[in-house]
Amino acid sequence: MNPTATGSLMDNEFQREVDEDLNDNSHEPATKGDIRNLALRVELRFTKLESSIDQRFTKLESSIDQRFTKLDSSINQRYAEIDNRFTTFDASIKEYVYKLGWKFFAATVGTMGVMFTVFGMFITSSLK
Secondary structure (H helix, E strand, O other), X not given: OOOEEOOEEOOHHHHHHHHHHHOOOOOOOOOHHHHHHXXXXXXXXXXXXXXXXXXXXXXXXXXXXXXXXXXXXXXXXXXXXXXXHHHHHHHXXXXXXXXXXXXXXXXXXXXXXXXXXXXXXHHHHXXX
């Protein structure tokens, strides 16, 4: 029996044969074949364990990638909302300053007009 086929252990077939050998309850000394079978059985168990661990890490990695993708999407959405709010706020501040500037200009011109009128009345009355 060749327990390896192209470098990988045969799973179920070899496993049953090794189990039968170990359950024989014989009191005969172990042969090289028995030791080889036991070593291959241990190797098979470690290979299965390694494969199981690899599968779990692959699932965990996939889950983490999905969470990071979702988090990245959420962060981008929040950034877009904040950027939109700042843009709207900036536009409203500019509009307010523009309106306030015209009001200030109108108030200044009006005040100067009143001052010139009063000054003109003062000059006119003092020249009489």
